[in-house]
Amino acid sequence: MNKVVANAEEAIKGIHDGMTLMLGGFGLCGIPENCISAMVNSGVTNLTCISNNAGVDDFGLGLLLQKKQIKKMISSYVGENDEFERQMLSGELEVDLIPQGSLAARCHAAGAGIPAFFTPAGYGTEVAEGKEVRYFNGKPHILEHAFHADFAIVKAWKGDRFGNLVFKGTARNFNPAMAMAGKITIAEVEEIVEPGELDPNFIHTPGVFIQRIFQGKDYEKRIEQRTVRPKA
């Protein structure tokens, strides 16, 4: 099992115009910075991106939005991005807003072979429009379907050449669920280690879900809200 590719350019091979992508991350935390840069350079366009957020104006998915490479965003929260708002209000960009828990569960469901499930989230709101409603224990639920993606792109802390991944802190977020859901899943990691170095009992994402892995470089890891307290 050797899934290692040289770099982000190699990793994104086969991502074509019009494809559907999943991208891990919450805000700017745990996003695949290297692959996003490589896609900005590749010029691939008309993308549908499933990602919890849309980056900020000049970082994360905002970089692809700036270049108008994204046709449609499927997200739960898209504040913090003026260019995004401009494109959305002008109609240049399609946007599907999805409750965050449903977004996570719909990605996971795709990876887990569950085509649809009932959830209470969104009942009685715009989100429920056109969706089947059913009561369980007297409580209304709506039927949500799995999301599928041509490529899923995730960012992990460490990985081995079998594709086993370990995430650090809250950079985990959507990455494990999306890793399961790509027809092809690309993992970029801060450090590639030898098989066996990661304790098999504490692997967050088993390698079976990963098709390509590479060691990224120059991670900026920008912080959106730097909140601190003074040292005592």
Added chain:
Amino acid sequence: MNKVVANAEEAIKGIHDGMTLMLGGFGLCGIPENCISAMVNSGVTNLTCISNNAGVDDFGLGLLLQKKQIKKMISSYVGENDEFERQMLSGELEVDLIPQGSLAARCHAAGAGIPAFFTPAGYGTEVAEGKEVRYFNGKPHILEHAFHADFAIVKAWKGDRFGNLVFKGTARNFNPAMAMAGKITIAEVEEIVEPGELDPNFIHTPGVFIQRIFQGKDYEKRIEQRTVRPKA
């Protein structure tokens, strides 16, 4: 947060005749030995037990079967137990057999607030009788409902007094999913450690799912099929 109770007798308080229990484990691996013994002693009866297997004649859930404390088993595989077979064929014991993946997913769904989901497993078989069938991408699926339990009883390797759990090897199996699904979840562990000793990044079951925890004793950990190769 202090969820520690003194022992198995304390932990099982409130488990009454006729209740539905989930019990973690795969075969005899990762089963809550201490709680099972305590229930044998308590004499609680008419139980519905959701557990992947039913133990062997003289260990695991087999101990409760011997004493006829179980009214109904919900399992995926029940070989390896003559007393079980006898009670089942004589009609003393009700048995619901569930595909293993559906069993795991139905426990998890209960804990995750998902009342029902579609799965391909069991379509066209006895398992699908009376269940809704729906096609997704041209493939038939059946609707399966979440399993709920009055108590879930799991066995972990280490835990802290907040209820955070870490499992060892394949003793993990059904334990994390069932831990999420009990109205009250009891965890028995081989070792209780101080909060903070378990790396927060590598906790298998967050404490939020656990209501009671205790350090078990005298684990037998019986092996069903001891397979070895000679030392070179």
Added chain:
Amino acid sequence: MLDKTGIAKRIAKELQDGWYVNLGIGIPTLVANYVPDGLNVEFQSENGILGMGAFPFEGEEDADMINAGKQTVTINPGGSIFDSVTSFAMIRGGHVQLTVLGAMEVSDTGDIANWKIPGKMVKGMGGAMDLVASADNIIVAMMHTNKRGKSKLLRQCSLPLTGVKCVRRVVTNLAVLDITPNGFKLIERAPGVSVEDIQNATEGRLIVEGDIPEMS
């Protein structure tokens, strides 16, 4: 009348020992600062933390350790980190005992709107729809009126809903009110606020029964 801190302090009195609590962005976040002494309460952040702690010391902030408001945070001993699927399993599965969140509007039947102003603002619902649809114990923390002085406690919400019949209690700068089958039931007045002040600021049905105590 309460300021934002006062609202947070009042909500903190609702906390009970052993609870897991999810705090939304804004006023709700402040609640964490006023946990009564001796109570063990764990804060959940839906991006994947239980046992969220204080902000990090200057220079110790970690880009890989943020809360749902994208602020750098720490984790307390006994805390845990998990992925988004597990986080919302906790929420949807009813394992979180209290959710506190802000709102633009609340109706007297417990509907809430807080994610969208058509044609003006669409930031998205984030985790709010999952939270309000799942938990039994939803407290809204907000100002009683908006910047133009209009009531935010309405007969019916005018904005797109986040959830229906889900709010249990509302704590504002003027009052504490519970949602009942017949509307907002006034429970407490903020210091120096009269029942008439509250009536004037409440567009939805208001139930005033007996003497309404002032918050202590």
Added chain:
Amino acid sequence: MLDKTGIAKRIAKELQDGWYVNLGIGIPTLVANYVPDGLNVEFQSENGILGMGAFPFEGEEDADMINAGKQTVTINPGGSIFDSVTSFAMIRGGHVQLTVLGAMEVSDTGDIANWKIPGKMVKGMGGAMDLVASADNIIVAMMHTNKRGKSKLLRQCSLPLTGVKCVRRVVTNLAVLDITPNGFKLIERAPGVSVEDIQNATEGRLIVEGDIPEMS
């Protein structure tokens, strides 16, 4: 004619580099012993292992480290351990490229029965129903006839089904056969076995086109 080892060796030739493979109990388990040199194949055990390794050395067996057959096993470097939910997510989600399992009966439309003999034996389906309903590549490893000499390759299964229209290929002591819309298509004969032998032992529709090679 092949013995059980021979069946396993033949199935091992189906393996491809980079595949994840789930092997059922019995003959399928033996396949792991005959992985062709130079191929990287990882074995999944549905109780929660990827990268299942050899049996442990005597004295090193660990009760917390078993496979789906409850045998003590080891894990290879690069392997991983996970819970039952994740294990069946892998299986149901189509992440496992090959499943090999035993059967009591297979029909010529690809139905399989292997979990129950009404009134006689009910051990349960374990993970078999999830496996056969999910994977595209299901190979059945079994004897061509049962102990009483009756064909196990049938027009229709008589026993309760494990899955419908799911088997892709059957490897028996007599032959390799693929399921096609028109029945079992004979692909290879076991050494020393004639087409007539296979015809006599096959109750379901058998398609014989051209010369049928003997296994090499």
